[in-house]
Amino acid sequence: AASPGPPSAAVTAGRRPPVTPPPLSSGLGGAAGRLLPLHSRHAARPLRCWKSESTGAMFSRPPLPGEVRRAAATGRSRSRPRGAGGGTVLLPSMLMFGVILASSGLLLMIEKGILAEVKPLPLHPAAGELSRRGGGDEGAPGDLDYQVLQDIRNRTIRAVCGQRAMPRSVWELPAGQRRTVLRHLLVSDKYRFLYCYVPKVACSNWKRILKVLDGALESVDVKLKMDHKSDLVFLGDMKPDEISYRLKNYYKFIFVRNPVERLLSAYRNKFGEIKEYQQRYGVEIVRRYRKNGGNSVGDDVTFSEFLQYLLDEDVERMNEHWMPIYNLCQPCAVRYDFIGSYERLNADASYVLQRVQSPSFIHFPERQSWYKPMTAETLRYYLCNTQRRLIKELLPKYILDFSLFGYPLPNITSEYCRQ
Template identity: 60%
Template sequence: MPPPRKQHYGIKHASGSLIHYRPPVSAITQRRHSAVVPSVLTFAVIVASGGLLLMIEKGMLNSVETPPPRANGKRFARNNNPAADVESQILQEIRNRTIRSMCGQRNTPNSVWSLSPLQRKTLLQHVLVNDEHRFLYCYVPKVACSNWKRVLKVLTGALANVDVKMKMDHRADLLFLSDFSPEEIRHRLRHYFKFMFVREPMARLLSAYRNKLGEIEAYQRKYGAEIVRRYRKGYAKTRKIAGNDVTFTEFVRYLIDEDPERMNEHWMPITNLCHPCAIQYNFIGSYERLESDAAYVLERVGAPQHVRFPERQTWYRPVTKETLHYYLCTVPQKFLKELLPKYILDFSLFGYSLPNTTTEYCRH
């Protein structure tokens, strides 16, 4: 029986930050800061991590899939593809080495308690807990987190199976690390299996843009209308705006001006959500090989055989390479050059190649 849960956020501790994105005096200074400091630091780390930079530049990781590592030298029954298993272990080792190098930098927070209060609150509110199977899952919006929440609800008996037709309640019947006391948090971080899932950063942004600003009225009213007022010429500040026709370029300009630590969770950088330096994850799966990575995790945490990861819904519109290429090439390069540094850690730590948006490439 787990100890009683308490709501707790306000631990007083020395604060730290992977990258200080707090806006300085002017927006121009802030943009220059975010464009130079993260990029230089991160790529220096990549070089030190044993050749990942070369692989990123040549796009050699595009065909390499995210790893399901073996347990005690044995391959799990739910994932029995030897070739994929080898490729997975290679990428997992590259990721692990890069993260260790990055997290070894001075002033980098290496525990939950060395994060700033805001960073810690964000992290603890995104880590889901299952005490029966002893695991922690840091959920990242737009990386199949709704389906993972379904799985957690099935494991706790709140859902009969993952195929039950229902609107997802993202809070009900779920346990968050923020629900526990500091000592209870420390115990679970020390003894539970910890995992997260990542996705190519620009594909995740495009998915958020198409879903939240293209389909959901509440987001259109809250974010879409504000984006139009800020970045579209000719709109009176007092005019009522639906916010349902935001262009991708306008969305990018909005992201450039936002503080990553205060962004909406659907487009906040993954490193700001899950802090892979503050929590040493046992496994980092990827959206690009979701089926096999999810199968590995379910096997690893001892989920019953009848519990499976849900299939994608028939209405789901995937973000293809061609779709992403089209949208990125509609954005002026000067804006992309300001946007990418905000997500540079997501690219480098998780082994994703930077997008090619050169004029020549975009003509095709």
């Protein structure tokens, strides 16, 4: 900082020299405490920063004429610096209060995700823009709380995937894992997007939309049994250079769901309604985990037996309907542009359809008449009638689905089950 001395030639000539702020003392007294109030005529001037000799902190504010006069002249200033009400300058205690208040506000903004260190997920459209597709029934996806949730999810994925052992691309994955994710990435070359389908997260309706976009179906409302293989383009069927190009240049999205609800949905659907699964998996599960279960046809598998089977099964050998979402879609190896949720299905789906610029007549299909929605009472019933040991031991296999996508661990406390 400049020492007090006679006015410079620039001052006497009527020109303003560069401002050199006074040094900050360790006690914030003296010159450090005599900060002038900011007047409107100084608001547009560029900020100048200086460093505290005691704390190393950086401060910035517009240069004030009083500081130049204090630094340039000891007793011949033309006017005395005055406060907003004509009084004296701010006291050191007021400065400290302002610094603390500003710091608290900054921490709150960071905690809320308002000041993001990484680029947040793209903003959703306003609620009114969803009406043409029938979306938005769960609330406007542009809600601040939802944006904060998306930002937290985005930060978590970047933090976890930034670890040294995590894959950076699909080519760093072991062959089996790479084959799985490429087999679940569906391609639309016309609309330039990739969709990683997750069974039990509305993937049948998304496949229906892809078929309409490709011209294989006339409407998403056609009541036909879904063929999950025909008229669909899988990224895994392409050459390596074609795969790399699409992963780099296409819009990529997935939809996720609470892991426990997804497992329960798979259990109720596959072992309660689908004979193929009863015969292929149910018979073996009963034989393995039930005494004298050799006569079962596989349609009476209990939820506890199903969870025990998952606990003993190798994750990479699991059926896709209960394989963890992380293993299906590899969110570290594939940088998804958007992660929608089953809990906000219509609103998030409407956003994606607008983002990929699909025709306005295409909307997300209504749920089938036979669909049985998952209720809180249903979830509570199954959780509270299952051995806690099974649930606790199974959680590590699905822990990345909980943590990456922001889902709470299941509540299996005695208090919860007594309600």
